[in-house]
Amino acid sequence: MSADTVVRPRRNTLRPVWEEQPSLLGQFGKGTILTLVVAVVVVPLWVVVVTSLSSEKTINDAGGYVFLPREFNPSAYVVIFSGGQITDAILVSTIVTLAGTALSLVVTVLAAYGLSRPGTLGHRPILFYFLLTFLIYPGMIPSYLVVTGLGLKDNLLSLILPTAISAFNLVVLRAFFMSIPGELYDSARMDGAGELRILTRIVLPLSKAVTAVVGLFYAVGYWNAFFNAILYIDRNDLQPVQRVLQQFILAGQSPASSGASVAIPGLGSTVPPSLAIKMAVVVVTVVPALIIYPFVQRHFTKGVIIGAVKG
């Protein structure tokens, strides 16, 4: 009797009263499917991380990839961070991501705010100008000619400027700015605030969550930049992380043997990099996403749905 009264309220908050008891088979089936789905994502990442932290001997004993961790051996990370092509690539990607995200956020927030007040002079044609980019898109060849024509070949700006603004993110931000009550704008203007001050003091603090999501979208885009690097970056020391990953894992090339790059200290230029080092590179390309993700993740649904519904 007493056990019943303890359990019931909790159950009622989970399941509506009219819902019948879940069947055992159904519960089991759902559980299995969801576990499988989660495992399919988690297991590869797990194997990569564990292998990257294993010593050469453990890897040889396992015959390749390591599943069960036996030691904590960060030497692979020491190697990739102590100079050479991989360190360069990490630096390049970090710079591009930080600078690019900052530029994109500033430009997008300004434009989204500028368009967020209906009735502004010329706001309809300007909005149309932005929305048209969804329909008309530049071909690969003309883009290539324009970027190289501007002299941006082998310049990190070529990884930033062409993708600096996305109309989708602009629409998401604008929709959110428009949902802020107009009285707030009015009262600020009464107090003598200019547009820039309203933006930084009132609008931005109210829209931290959406701005964070948009920032994550931009940052991920810059960090993952691969195709623009194929097109515009030939120099070895300016390659971003994704290019190194491709050369390394998919093309099976060792950075030590690739032309101008510096030999990896402690390995010598002839020794091919071990599996642990390869896996450490993989981990490095995943980690930034893993770090920002938890902070932004809870805002996803909000940000994405505003964009989808009001766009």
Place this chain on the structure above:
Amino acid sequence: MSAPPVAAEPQVAVKKAKKKVKVVSRQQLSFGQRLRRDWPLLLMCFPAMALLLVFHYIPALGNIIAFQDYNPFVGDNPLEAFLYSEWIGFGNFEYLFKTSAFWDSVITTLSITAFQLVFYFPIPIALAVLLNSVLSPRIRSLVQSVVYLPHFFSWVLVVSLFQMMLGGAGLLAQTLRQAGYTPPEIMTNPDTFMFLITSQAIWKDAGWGMIVFLAALAAIDPSLYEAAAADGAGRWRRMWHITLPGLRSVIVLLLILRLGDALNVGFEQFVLQREMVGREAAEVVDTYVYYQGIAVQQWGVGAAAGLFKAAVGILLIVGANKLAHRFGEQGIYSKR
């Protein structure tokens, strides 16, 4: 009892009056006055507009070179080269339409789209319905965080992970070999390439694709379920008569978008694996444009292929939207 309406009425009146005053004053302002009032806002739009002009609209206009025998060496820069290059009308298109390699790439692209419509499209829907039926919020948010994650990985990373798990030296092959079996060729087999890229796409984006459906499911009124249950509808009938109709408009919208993107199956995924499985299986329109235009330097032909793709894309999206209207759905834009 009568107090609330009385209190509410003046408020409404004030609001209306306020709005009217605003609209009238705005209409009375002259162009110069409006400019003086709005110039900071216009200035704020300027950087974004300039970026799009240079890196979006000018290249879009640059598609004109599809009608030229573009030669980058007749001038000092692309603009001069454009001005001095010879106009050849539809020559590039004629060349393109006579080339079997181009049609092969179109057919590959379309069959990939068709394949993915059948085997990929329903998965986010099923996943969303399944997850929505899980009652514990903790498990739900845990699963969500995990399946969203791969969306933020680059294609290089996704293909690398597949290579490491399923490739010739990967985890699966390693395990099979230790158990005494010969591992199958998964990453390099052109015959099963379609399955491979679809499972990669599912791994990367099915979880993320679920987000829209989850939102639509959350918007369904729970009392509908309760009413149906009261009328004796079991679990499956409720799903069939309430859950799925609730998703209908979102499904149609996403189908349209997918159709409009029929020639857009993604580029990096194919560039990365073209070497591994060979050109026949992995040449899509985008990779054709890239290799014709930039690697072989037939700029005009590459641009023509890109323009063809864009034009077909617009036709498809407009057509699919018409179709949606015929089915009585809203589509992307309502017809009015």
